[in-house]
Amino acid sequence: MSQSGENLTVRVQAVRWEADSVFSYELRRPDGAPLPPFTAGAHIDLHLGNGFVRSYSLCGDQDEPHRYVVAVNRDANSRGGSSWIHDHLHVGRLLEISPPLNNFALAEDAERSLLIAGGVGITPILSMVRRLSALGRDWTLHLAARTRGQAAFLDELTRLAGDRPDRVRLHVDDENDGELLDLEAVLAEVDDATHVYCCGPLPMLDTFEKAAAGVPAERRHVEYFAAKDAPATEGGFQVELTRSGKTLAVPQGATILDTLLGAGVDVSYSCTEGVCGTCETRVISGVPDHRDLVLTDQEKESNEIMMICCSGSKSARLVLEL
Ligand code: FES
Known part of the structure:
Protein backbone atom coordinates (compact mmCIF):
# COMPACT_ATOMS: atom_id res chain seq x y z
CA MET A 1 0.00 0.00 0.00
CA SER A 2 1.39 3.40 -0.81
CA GLN A 3 0.27 7.00 -0.70
CA SER A 4 2.27 10.18 -0.78
CA GLY A 5 1.67 13.90 -0.70
CA GLU A 6 -1.16 16.33 -0.11
CA ASN A 7 -4.43 16.68 -1.96
CA LEU A 8 -4.25 18.41 -5.32
CA THR A 9 -6.53 20.33 -7.63
CA VAL A 10 -7.35 18.97 -11.07
CA ARG A 11 -9.60 20.07 -13.91
CA VAL A 12 -12.08 17.85 -15.72
CA GLN A 13 -10.56 17.71 -19.19
CA ALA A 14 -13.07 15.36 -20.79
CA VAL A 15 -16.17 13.34 -19.98
CA ARG A 16 -16.96 10.28 -22.08
CA TRP A 17 -19.85 7.86 -22.27
CA GLU A 18 -18.46 4.35 -21.66
CA ALA A 19 -21.57 2.20 -21.16
CA ASP A 20 -25.16 2.46 -19.97
CA SER A 21 -25.01 4.75 -16.89
CA VAL A 22 -21.18 4.79 -16.92
CA PHE A 23 -19.17 7.94 -17.72
CA SER A 24 -15.40 8.30 -17.60
CA TYR A 25 -13.71 11.48 -16.41
CA GLU A 26 -10.27 12.57 -17.55
CA LEU A 27 -8.56 14.73 -14.92
CA ARG A 28 -5.52 16.95 -15.49
CA ARG A 29 -3.66 19.59 -13.50
CA PRO A 30 -4.73 23.09 -14.56
CA ASP A 31 -1.08 23.94 -15.34
CA GLY A 32 -0.56 20.72 -17.30
CA ALA A 33 2.19 19.50 -14.94
CA PRO A 34 2.61 15.76 -14.31
CA LEU A 35 0.43 14.15 -11.66
CA PRO A 36 1.80 11.94 -8.86
CA PRO A 37 2.67 8.54 -10.37
CA PHE A 38 0.40 5.56 -9.80
CA THR A 39 0.50 1.83 -10.36
CA ALA A 40 -2.21 -0.40 -11.83
CA GLY A 41 -4.99 -1.09 -9.32
CA ALA A 42 -4.65 2.26 -7.52
CA HIS A 43 -7.52 4.57 -6.62
CA ILE A 44 -7.97 8.24 -5.75
CA ASP A 45 -10.49 10.06 -3.59
CA LEU A 46 -12.66 12.71 -5.23
CA HIS A 47 -13.72 15.54 -2.89
CA LEU A 48 -17.12 16.41 -4.28
CA GLY A 49 -18.72 19.83 -4.26
CA ASN A 50 -21.46 18.57 -1.91
CA GLY A 51 -18.93 17.71 0.81
CA PHE A 52 -18.87 13.98 0.05
CA VAL A 53 -15.61 12.11 -0.53
CA ARG A 54 -15.69 9.10 -2.84
CA SER A 55 -12.97 6.67 -3.94
CA TYR A 56 -12.61 5.62 -7.58
CA SER A 57 -10.10 3.33 -9.25
CA LEU A 58 -7.79 4.76 -11.86
CA CYS A 59 -8.48 3.06 -15.17
CA GLY A 60 -5.98 4.92 -17.34
CA ASP A 61 -2.41 4.05 -18.21
CA GLN A 62 0.22 4.38 -15.49
CA ASP A 63 2.67 5.45 -18.21
CA GLU A 64 0.62 8.60 -18.93
CA PRO A 65 1.84 11.03 -16.25
CA HIS A 66 -0.34 14.00 -17.22
CA ARG A 67 -3.78 12.55 -16.66
CA TYR A 68 -5.89 10.35 -14.45
CA VAL A 69 -9.03 8.64 -15.71
CA VAL A 70 -11.82 7.36 -13.47
CA ALA A 71 -15.13 5.83 -14.50
CA VAL A 72 -18.32 6.27 -12.50
CA ASN A 73 -21.45 4.17 -12.67
CA ARG A 74 -24.60 6.02 -11.59
CA ASP A 75 -25.77 3.94 -8.64
CA ALA A 76 -29.57 3.70 -8.56
CA ASN A 77 -29.34 4.05 -4.76
CA SER A 78 -26.80 6.87 -4.83
CA ARG A 79 -26.84 9.03 -1.71
CA GLY A 80 -24.98 11.87 -3.37
CA GLY A 81 -21.77 10.32 -4.73
CA SER A 82 -22.21 8.93 -8.23
CA SER A 83 -25.39 10.94 -8.93
CA TRP A 84 -23.64 14.20 -7.97
CA ILE A 85 -20.72 13.33 -10.23
CA HIS A 86 -22.96 12.55 -13.21
CA ASP A 87 -25.04 15.68 -12.68
CA HIS A 88 -22.34 18.22 -11.76
CA LEU A 89 -18.87 17.10 -12.82
CA HIS A 90 -18.75 18.76 -16.22
CA VAL A 91 -15.79 19.57 -18.46
CA GLY A 92 -13.78 22.50 -17.07
CA ARG A 93 -14.82 22.04 -13.44
CA LEU A 94 -12.05 22.11 -10.82
CA LEU A 95 -11.95 19.33 -8.28
CA GLU A 96 -9.86 18.39 -5.26
CA ILE A 97 -8.47 14.85 -5.27
CA SER A 98 -6.17 12.79 -3.09
CA PRO A 99 -2.92 11.33 -4.38
CA PRO A 100 -3.22 7.69 -5.55
CA LEU A 101 -3.33 4.83 -3.05
CA ASN A 102 -2.99 1.19 -4.10
CA ASN A 103 -4.60 -1.62 -2.08
CA PHE A 104 -4.96 -3.85 -5.14
CA ALA A 105 -1.47 -4.06 -6.55
CA LEU A 106 -0.56 -6.06 -9.62
CA ALA A 107 2.08 -8.80 -9.38
CA GLU A 108 3.88 -7.67 -12.51
CA ASP A 109 6.27 -10.59 -12.65
CA ALA A 110 3.56 -13.29 -12.55
CA GLU A 111 3.81 -15.76 -15.40
CA ARG A 112 0.04 -15.61 -15.94
CA SER A 113 -2.77 -13.38 -14.67
CA LEU A 114 -6.44 -14.34 -14.57
CA LEU A 115 -8.58 -11.23 -14.18
CA ILE A 116 -12.28 -11.25 -13.30
CA ALA A 117 -14.45 -8.14 -13.34
CA GLY A 118 -18.14 -7.55 -12.76
CA GLY A 119 -19.80 -4.37 -14.04
CA VAL A 120 -17.88 -1.22 -13.23
CA GLY A 121 -15.41 -3.41 -11.31
CA ILE A 122 -13.60 -3.40 -14.65
CA THR A 123 -11.98 -0.04 -13.75
CA PRO A 124 -8.93 -1.21 -11.73
CA ILE A 125 -8.74 -4.34 -13.88
CA LEU A 126 -8.51 -2.19 -17.04
CA SER A 127 -5.39 -0.46 -15.70
CA MET A 128 -3.96 -3.93 -14.97
CA VAL A 129 -4.71 -5.12 -18.50
CA ARG A 130 -2.95 -2.03 -19.86
CA ARG A 131 0.11 -2.74 -17.72
CA LEU A 132 0.25 -6.48 -18.45
CA SER A 133 -0.09 -5.76 -22.16
CA ALA A 134 2.71 -3.17 -22.00
CA LEU A 135 4.93 -5.72 -20.25
CA GLY A 136 4.01 -8.46 -22.74
CA ARG A 137 2.65 -10.74 -19.99
CA ASP A 138 0.13 -13.52 -20.41
CA TRP A 139 -3.34 -12.50 -19.21
CA THR A 140 -6.97 -13.53 -19.58
CA LEU A 141 -9.96 -11.41 -18.61
CA HIS A 142 -13.47 -12.60 -17.75
CA LEU A 143 -15.82 -9.62 -17.82
CA ALA A 144 -19.37 -10.08 -16.54
CA ALA A 145 -22.19 -7.63 -17.21
CA ARG A 146 -25.93 -7.84 -16.75
CA THR A 147 -26.55 -6.57 -20.30
CA ARG A 148 -24.21 -5.99 -23.24
CA GLY A 149 -24.87 -2.26 -22.99
CA GLN A 150 -23.47 -2.26 -19.44
CA ALA A 151 -20.11 -3.76 -20.46
CA ALA A 152 -17.79 -0.74 -20.26
CA PHE A 153 -14.51 -0.39 -22.16
CA LEU A 154 -15.14 -3.42 -24.37
CA ASP A 155 -13.58 -1.81 -27.47
CA GLU A 156 -10.50 -0.75 -25.52
CA LEU A 157 -10.12 -4.23 -24.01
CA THR A 158 -10.45 -5.83 -27.43
CA ARG A 159 -7.75 -3.49 -28.73
CA LEU A 160 -5.46 -4.42 -25.81
CA ALA A 161 -6.03 -8.13 -26.51
CA GLY A 162 -4.38 -7.53 -29.91
CA ASP A 163 -4.04 -10.67 -31.99
CA ARG A 164 -5.38 -12.81 -29.11
CA PRO A 165 -9.05 -11.70 -28.95
CA ASP A 166 -9.89 -14.82 -26.91
CA ARG A 167 -8.09 -13.19 -23.97
CA VAL A 168 -11.23 -11.10 -23.36
CA ARG A 169 -14.21 -13.29 -22.47
CA LEU A 170 -17.47 -11.45 -22.04
CA HIS A 171 -20.32 -13.01 -20.08
CA VAL A 172 -23.68 -11.25 -20.43
CA ASP A 173 -26.25 -12.49 -17.90
CA ASP A 174 -29.20 -11.46 -20.09
CA GLU A 175 -27.87 -13.51 -22.99
CA ASN A 176 -27.51 -16.60 -20.76
CA ASP A 177 -31.04 -16.82 -19.35
CA GLY A 178 -29.94 -14.69 -16.40
CA GLU A 179 -27.18 -17.14 -15.43
CA LEU A 180 -24.22 -15.51 -13.69
CA LEU A 181 -20.63 -16.10 -14.73
CA ASP A 182 -19.58 -19.54 -13.42
CA LEU A 183 -16.57 -18.62 -11.29
CA GLU A 184 -15.94 -22.23 -10.26
CA ALA A 185 -15.43 -23.11 -13.91
CA VAL A 186 -13.32 -20.00 -14.55
CA LEU A 187 -11.03 -20.74 -11.61
CA ALA A 188 -10.67 -24.39 -12.55
CA GLU A 189 -8.04 -23.33 -15.10
CA VAL A 190 -5.76 -21.77 -12.45
CA ASP A 191 -2.31 -23.31 -12.12
CA ASP A 192 0.59 -22.61 -9.74
CA ALA A 193 1.99 -19.85 -11.96
CA THR A 194 -1.23 -17.83 -12.13
CA HIS A 195 -2.27 -14.84 -10.02
CA VAL A 196 -6.03 -14.28 -9.82
CA TYR A 197 -7.78 -10.91 -9.43
CA CYS A 198 -11.42 -10.02 -8.89
CA CYS A 199 -13.33 -6.76 -8.61
CA GLY A 200 -17.09 -6.43 -8.83
CA PRO A 201 -20.28 -6.40 -6.78
CA LEU A 202 -20.32 -8.00 -3.32
CA PRO A 203 -22.14 -11.24 -4.33
CA MET A 204 -19.53 -11.82 -7.04
CA LEU A 205 -16.68 -11.23 -4.60
CA ASP A 206 -18.25 -13.61 -2.07
CA THR A 207 -18.51 -16.31 -4.73
CA PHE A 208 -14.97 -15.59 -5.88
CA GLU A 209 -13.56 -15.89 -2.34
CA LYS A 210 -15.18 -19.32 -1.99
CA ALA A 211 -14.24 -20.55 -5.46
CA ALA A 212 -10.64 -19.29 -5.10
CA ALA A 213 -10.16 -20.53 -1.53
CA GLY A 214 -7.61 -23.08 -2.75
CA VAL A 215 -5.42 -20.40 -4.35
CA PRO A 216 -2.69 -19.25 -1.93
CA ALA A 217 -3.33 -15.77 -0.48
CA GLU A 218 -0.26 -14.29 -2.17
CA ARG A 219 -1.70 -15.18 -5.59
CA ARG A 220 -5.29 -14.14 -4.81
CA HIS A 221 -6.21 -10.44 -5.07
CA VAL A 222 -9.60 -8.87 -4.36
CA GLU A 223 -10.80 -5.27 -4.46
CA TYR A 224 -13.94 -4.33 -2.55
CA PHE A 225 -15.95 -1.18 -3.26
CA ALA A 226 -18.22 -1.62 -0.23
CA ALA A 227 -18.03 -3.10 3.27
CA LYS A 228 -18.97 -6.73 3.92
CA ASP A 229 -19.34 -6.47 7.68
CA ALA A 230 -20.72 -3.88 10.06
CA PRO A 231 -18.15 -1.53 11.63
CA ALA A 232 -17.04 -2.10 15.23
CA THR A 233 -19.30 0.10 17.35
CA GLU A 234 -19.33 -1.98 20.52
CA GLY A 235 -17.20 0.66 22.26
CA GLY A 236 -16.10 0.17 25.88
S1 FES B 1 -11.75 5.63 5.57
FE1 FES B 1 -11.57 4.12 4.02
S2 FES B 1 -10.63 2.46 5.06
FE2 FES B 1 -11.07 3.88 6.62
Whole structure:
Protein backbone atom coordinates (compact mmCIF):
# COMPACT_ATOMS: atom_id res chain seq x y z
CA MET A 1 0.00 0.00 0.00
CA SER A 2 1.39 3.40 -0.81
CA GLN A 3 0.27 7.00 -0.70
CA SER A 4 2.27 10.18 -0.78
CA GLY A 5 1.67 13.90 -0.70
CA GLU A 6 -1.16 16.33 -0.11
CA ASN A 7 -4.43 16.68 -1.96
CA LEU A 8 -4.25 18.41 -5.32
CA THR A 9 -6.53 20.33 -7.63
CA VAL A 10 -7.35 18.97 -11.07
CA ARG A 11 -9.60 20.07 -13.91
CA VAL A 12 -12.08 17.85 -15.72
CA GLN A 13 -10.56 17.71 -19.19
CA ALA A 14 -13.07 15.36 -20.79
CA VAL A 15 -16.17 13.34 -19.98
CA ARG A 16 -16.96 10.28 -22.08
CA TRP A 17 -19.85 7.86 -22.27
CA GLU A 18 -18.46 4.35 -21.66
CA ALA A 19 -21.57 2.20 -21.16
CA ASP A 20 -25.16 2.46 -19.97
CA SER A 21 -25.01 4.75 -16.89
CA VAL A 22 -21.18 4.79 -16.92
CA PHE A 23 -19.17 7.94 -17.72
CA SER A 24 -15.40 8.30 -17.60
CA TYR A 25 -13.71 11.48 -16.41
CA GLU A 26 -10.27 12.57 -17.55
CA LEU A 27 -8.56 14.73 -14.92
CA ARG A 28 -5.52 16.95 -15.49
CA ARG A 29 -3.66 19.59 -13.50
CA PRO A 30 -4.73 23.09 -14.56
CA ASP A 31 -1.08 23.94 -15.34
CA GLY A 32 -0.56 20.72 -17.30
CA ALA A 33 2.19 19.50 -14.94
CA PRO A 34 2.61 15.76 -14.31
CA LEU A 35 0.43 14.15 -11.66
CA PRO A 36 1.80 11.94 -8.86
CA PRO A 37 2.67 8.54 -10.37
CA PHE A 38 0.40 5.56 -9.80
CA THR A 39 0.50 1.83 -10.36
CA ALA A 40 -2.21 -0.40 -11.83
CA GLY A 41 -4.99 -1.09 -9.32
CA ALA A 42 -4.65 2.26 -7.52
CA HIS A 43 -7.52 4.57 -6.62
CA ILE A 44 -7.97 8.24 -5.75
CA ASP A 45 -10.49 10.06 -3.59
CA LEU A 46 -12.66 12.71 -5.23
CA HIS A 47 -13.72 15.54 -2.89
CA LEU A 48 -17.12 16.41 -4.28
CA GLY A 49 -18.72 19.83 -4.26
CA ASN A 50 -21.46 18.57 -1.91
CA GLY A 51 -18.93 17.71 0.81
CA PHE A 52 -18.87 13.98 0.05
CA VAL A 53 -15.61 12.11 -0.53
CA ARG A 54 -15.69 9.10 -2.84
CA SER A 55 -12.97 6.67 -3.94
CA TYR A 56 -12.61 5.62 -7.58
CA SER A 57 -10.10 3.33 -9.25
CA LEU A 58 -7.79 4.76 -11.86
CA CYS A 59 -8.48 3.06 -15.17
CA GLY A 60 -5.98 4.92 -17.34
CA ASP A 61 -2.41 4.05 -18.21
CA GLN A 62 0.22 4.38 -15.49
CA ASP A 63 2.67 5.45 -18.21
CA GLU A 64 0.62 8.60 -18.93
CA PRO A 65 1.84 11.03 -16.25
CA HIS A 66 -0.34 14.00 -17.22
CA ARG A 67 -3.78 12.55 -16.66
CA TYR A 68 -5.89 10.35 -14.45
CA VAL A 69 -9.03 8.64 -15.71
CA VAL A 70 -11.82 7.36 -13.47
CA ALA A 71 -15.13 5.83 -14.50
CA VAL A 72 -18.32 6.27 -12.50
CA ASN A 73 -21.45 4.17 -12.67
CA ARG A 74 -24.60 6.02 -11.59
CA ASP A 75 -25.77 3.94 -8.64
CA ALA A 76 -29.57 3.70 -8.56
CA ASN A 77 -29.34 4.05 -4.76
CA SER A 78 -26.80 6.87 -4.83
CA ARG A 79 -26.84 9.03 -1.71
CA GLY A 80 -24.98 11.87 -3.37
CA GLY A 81 -21.77 10.32 -4.73
CA SER A 82 -22.21 8.93 -8.23
CA SER A 83 -25.39 10.94 -8.93
CA TRP A 84 -23.64 14.20 -7.97
CA ILE A 85 -20.72 13.33 -10.23
CA HIS A 86 -22.96 12.55 -13.21
CA ASP A 87 -25.04 15.68 -12.68
CA HIS A 88 -22.34 18.22 -11.76
CA LEU A 89 -18.87 17.10 -12.82
CA HIS A 90 -18.75 18.76 -16.22
CA VAL A 91 -15.79 19.57 -18.46
CA GLY A 92 -13.78 22.50 -17.07
CA ARG A 93 -14.82 22.04 -13.44
CA LEU A 94 -12.05 22.11 -10.82
CA LEU A 95 -11.95 19.33 -8.28
CA GLU A 96 -9.86 18.39 -5.26
CA ILE A 97 -8.47 14.85 -5.27
CA SER A 98 -6.17 12.79 -3.09
CA PRO A 99 -2.92 11.33 -4.38
CA PRO A 100 -3.22 7.69 -5.55
CA LEU A 101 -3.33 4.83 -3.05
CA ASN A 102 -2.99 1.19 -4.10
CA ASN A 103 -4.60 -1.62 -2.08
CA PHE A 104 -4.96 -3.85 -5.14
CA ALA A 105 -1.47 -4.06 -6.55
CA LEU A 106 -0.56 -6.06 -9.62
CA ALA A 107 2.08 -8.80 -9.38
CA GLU A 108 3.88 -7.67 -12.51
CA ASP A 109 6.27 -10.59 -12.65
CA ALA A 110 3.56 -13.29 -12.55
CA GLU A 111 3.81 -15.76 -15.40
CA ARG A 112 0.04 -15.61 -15.94
CA SER A 113 -2.77 -13.38 -14.67
CA LEU A 114 -6.44 -14.34 -14.57
CA LEU A 115 -8.58 -11.23 -14.18
CA ILE A 116 -12.28 -11.25 -13.30
CA ALA A 117 -14.45 -8.14 -13.34
CA GLY A 118 -18.14 -7.55 -12.76
CA GLY A 119 -19.80 -4.37 -14.04
CA VAL A 120 -17.88 -1.22 -13.23
CA GLY A 121 -15.41 -3.41 -11.31
CA ILE A 122 -13.60 -3.40 -14.65
CA THR A 123 -11.98 -0.04 -13.75
CA PRO A 124 -8.93 -1.21 -11.73
CA ILE A 125 -8.74 -4.34 -13.88
CA LEU A 126 -8.51 -2.19 -17.04
CA SER A 127 -5.39 -0.46 -15.70
CA MET A 128 -3.96 -3.93 -14.97
CA VAL A 129 -4.71 -5.12 -18.50
CA ARG A 130 -2.95 -2.03 -19.86
CA ARG A 131 0.11 -2.74 -17.72
CA LEU A 132 0.25 -6.48 -18.45
CA SER A 133 -0.09 -5.76 -22.16
CA ALA A 134 2.71 -3.17 -22.00
CA LEU A 135 4.93 -5.72 -20.25
CA GLY A 136 4.01 -8.46 -22.74
CA ARG A 137 2.65 -10.74 -19.99
CA ASP A 138 0.13 -13.52 -20.41
CA TRP A 139 -3.34 -12.50 -19.21
CA THR A 140 -6.97 -13.53 -19.58
CA LEU A 141 -9.96 -11.41 -18.61
CA HIS A 142 -13.47 -12.60 -17.75
CA LEU A 143 -15.82 -9.62 -17.82
CA ALA A 144 -19.37 -10.08 -16.54
CA ALA A 145 -22.19 -7.63 -17.21
CA ARG A 146 -25.93 -7.84 -16.75
CA THR A 147 -26.55 -6.57 -20.30
CA ARG A 148 -24.21 -5.99 -23.24
CA GLY A 149 -24.87 -2.26 -22.99
CA GLN A 150 -23.47 -2.26 -19.44
CA ALA A 151 -20.11 -3.76 -20.46
CA ALA A 152 -17.79 -0.74 -20.26
CA PHE A 153 -14.51 -0.39 -22.16
CA LEU A 154 -15.14 -3.42 -24.37
CA ASP A 155 -13.58 -1.81 -27.47
CA GLU A 156 -10.50 -0.75 -25.52
CA LEU A 157 -10.12 -4.23 -24.01
CA THR A 158 -10.45 -5.83 -27.43
CA ARG A 159 -7.75 -3.49 -28.73
CA LEU A 160 -5.46 -4.42 -25.81
CA ALA A 161 -6.03 -8.13 -26.51
CA GLY A 162 -4.38 -7.53 -29.91
CA ASP A 163 -4.04 -10.67 -31.99
CA ARG A 164 -5.38 -12.81 -29.11
CA PRO A 165 -9.05 -11.70 -28.95
CA ASP A 166 -9.89 -14.82 -26.91
CA ARG A 167 -8.09 -13.19 -23.97
CA VAL A 168 -11.23 -11.10 -23.36
CA ARG A 169 -14.21 -13.29 -22.47
CA LEU A 170 -17.47 -11.45 -22.04
CA HIS A 171 -20.32 -13.01 -20.08
CA VAL A 172 -23.68 -11.25 -20.43
CA ASP A 173 -26.25 -12.49 -17.90
CA ASP A 174 -29.20 -11.46 -20.09
CA GLU A 175 -27.87 -13.51 -22.99
CA ASN A 176 -27.51 -16.60 -20.76
CA ASP A 177 -31.04 -16.82 -19.35
CA GLY A 178 -29.94 -14.69 -16.40
CA GLU A 179 -27.18 -17.14 -15.43
CA LEU A 180 -24.22 -15.51 -13.69
CA LEU A 181 -20.63 -16.10 -14.73
CA ASP A 182 -19.58 -19.54 -13.42
CA LEU A 183 -16.57 -18.62 -11.29
CA GLU A 184 -15.94 -22.23 -10.26
CA ALA A 185 -15.43 -23.11 -13.91
CA VAL A 186 -13.32 -20.00 -14.55
CA LEU A 187 -11.03 -20.74 -11.61
CA ALA A 188 -10.67 -24.39 -12.55
CA GLU A 189 -8.04 -23.33 -15.10
CA VAL A 190 -5.76 -21.77 -12.45
CA ASP A 191 -2.31 -23.31 -12.12
CA ASP A 192 0.59 -22.61 -9.74
CA ALA A 193 1.99 -19.85 -11.96
CA THR A 194 -1.23 -17.83 -12.13
CA HIS A 195 -2.27 -14.84 -10.02
CA VAL A 196 -6.03 -14.28 -9.82
CA TYR A 197 -7.78 -10.91 -9.43
CA CYS A 198 -11.42 -10.02 -8.89
CA CYS A 199 -13.33 -6.76 -8.61
CA GLY A 200 -17.09 -6.43 -8.83
CA PRO A 201 -20.28 -6.40 -6.78
CA LEU A 202 -20.32 -8.00 -3.32
CA PRO A 203 -22.14 -11.24 -4.33
CA MET A 204 -19.53 -11.82 -7.04
CA LEU A 205 -16.68 -11.23 -4.60
CA ASP A 206 -18.25 -13.61 -2.07
CA THR A 207 -18.51 -16.31 -4.73
CA PHE A 208 -14.97 -15.59 -5.88
CA GLU A 209 -13.56 -15.89 -2.34
CA LYS A 210 -15.18 -19.32 -1.99
CA ALA A 211 -14.24 -20.55 -5.46
CA ALA A 212 -10.64 -19.29 -5.10
CA ALA A 213 -10.16 -20.53 -1.53
CA GLY A 214 -7.61 -23.08 -2.75
CA VAL A 215 -5.42 -20.40 -4.35
CA PRO A 216 -2.69 -19.25 -1.93
CA ALA A 217 -3.33 -15.77 -0.48
CA GLU A 218 -0.26 -14.29 -2.17
CA ARG A 219 -1.70 -15.18 -5.59
CA ARG A 220 -5.29 -14.14 -4.81
CA HIS A 221 -6.21 -10.44 -5.07
CA VAL A 222 -9.60 -8.87 -4.36
CA GLU A 223 -10.80 -5.27 -4.46
CA TYR A 224 -13.94 -4.33 -2.55
CA PHE A 225 -15.95 -1.18 -3.26
CA ALA A 226 -18.22 -1.62 -0.23
CA ALA A 227 -18.03 -3.10 3.27
CA LYS A 228 -18.97 -6.73 3.92
CA ASP A 229 -19.34 -6.47 7.68
CA ALA A 230 -20.72 -3.88 10.06
CA PRO A 231 -18.15 -1.53 11.63
CA ALA A 232 -17.04 -2.10 15.23
CA THR A 233 -19.30 0.10 17.35
CA GLU A 234 -19.33 -1.98 20.52
CA GLY A 235 -17.20 0.66 22.26
CA GLY A 236 -16.10 0.17 25.88
CA PHE A 237 -12.38 0.85 25.40
CA GLN A 238 -9.97 3.79 25.43
CA VAL A 239 -7.73 5.18 22.73
CA GLU A 240 -4.56 6.99 23.71
CA LEU A 241 -3.12 9.28 21.02
CA THR A 242 0.65 9.67 21.25
CA ARG A 243 0.99 12.83 19.14
CA SER A 244 -1.87 14.88 20.50
CA GLY A 245 -1.52 13.48 24.03
CA LYS A 246 -5.27 12.89 24.28
CA THR A 247 -6.96 9.84 25.77
CA LEU A 248 -10.55 9.26 24.67
CA ALA A 249 -13.21 6.75 25.67
CA VAL A 250 -14.91 5.11 22.67
CA PRO A 251 -18.57 4.74 23.64
CA GLN A 252 -21.01 2.10 22.50
CA GLY A 253 -22.52 3.03 19.13
CA ALA A 254 -19.44 4.90 17.90
CA THR A 255 -16.38 3.95 15.88
CA ILE A 256 -12.90 5.14 16.78
CA LEU A 257 -13.15 7.59 13.87
CA ASP A 258 -16.47 8.98 15.16
CA THR A 259 -14.90 9.47 18.58
CA LEU A 260 -11.82 11.22 17.24
CA LEU A 261 -13.81 13.55 14.98
CA GLY A 262 -16.15 14.35 17.86
CA ALA A 263 -13.13 15.37 19.93
CA GLY A 264 -11.78 17.60 17.16
CA VAL A 265 -8.84 15.35 16.26
CA ASP A 266 -7.69 15.95 12.68
CA VAL A 267 -7.58 12.57 10.87
CA SER A 268 -7.65 11.51 7.23
CA TYR A 269 -10.55 9.34 6.08
CA SER A 270 -12.66 8.75 3.02
CA CYS A 271 -14.91 5.70 2.60
CA THR A 272 -15.63 5.16 6.36
CA GLU A 273 -16.29 1.52 5.43
CA GLY A 274 -12.86 -0.09 5.60
CA VAL A 275 -12.33 -0.39 1.86
CA CYS A 276 -10.12 2.54 0.79
CA GLY A 277 -7.17 2.53 3.22
CA THR A 278 -7.14 6.31 3.78
CA CYS A 279 -7.55 6.10 7.56
CA GLU A 280 -4.69 3.64 8.10
CA THR A 281 -3.17 4.31 11.51
CA ARG A 282 -0.12 2.94 13.27
CA VAL A 283 -0.81 0.95 16.43
CA ILE A 284 1.77 1.37 19.20
CA SER A 285 0.14 -1.09 21.60
CA GLY A 286 -3.13 -2.91 22.16
CA VAL A 287 -5.01 -5.44 20.03
CA PRO A 288 -7.27 -4.09 17.27
CA ASP A 289 -10.48 -5.83 16.26
CA HIS A 290 -9.88 -5.66 12.50
CA ARG A 291 -13.01 -5.25 10.35
CA ASP A 292 -11.55 -3.76 7.16
CA LEU A 293 -11.14 -5.27 3.70
CA VAL A 294 -7.82 -3.57 2.95
CA LEU A 295 -5.17 -5.18 5.15
CA THR A 296 -3.86 -8.65 4.39
CA ASP A 297 -4.26 -11.43 6.95
CA GLN A 298 -0.56 -11.06 7.72
CA GLU A 299 -0.90 -7.31 8.32
CA LYS A 300 -3.89 -7.91 10.57
CA GLU A 301 -2.04 -10.52 12.58
CA SER A 302 0.91 -8.16 13.10
CA ASN A 303 -1.43 -5.62 14.82
CA GLU A 304 0.93 -2.83 13.77
CA ILE A 305 -1.59 -0.91 11.65
CA MET A 306 -5.37 -0.62 11.58
CA MET A 307 -8.23 1.15 9.83
CA ILE A 308 -9.83 3.33 12.47
CA CYS A 309 -13.05 4.00 10.51
CA CYS A 310 -14.40 0.49 11.02
CA SER A 311 -12.12 -1.51 13.33
CA GLY A 312 -12.39 -1.57 17.11
CA SER A 313 -10.37 -2.98 19.96
CA LYS A 314 -10.09 -6.35 21.65
CA SER A 315 -8.04 -4.79 24.45
CA ALA A 316 -9.20 -2.25 27.03
CA ARG A 317 -6.76 0.31 25.64
CA LEU A 318 -5.33 1.06 22.20
CA VAL A 319 -2.35 3.35 21.80
CA LEU A 320 -2.33 4.98 18.36
CA GLU A 321 0.23 7.15 16.61
CA LEU A 322 -2.06 10.13 16.14
S1 FES B 1 -11.75 5.63 5.57
FE1 FES B 1 -11.57 4.12 4.02
S2 FES B 1 -10.63 2.46 5.06
FE2 FES B 1 -11.07 3.88 6.62
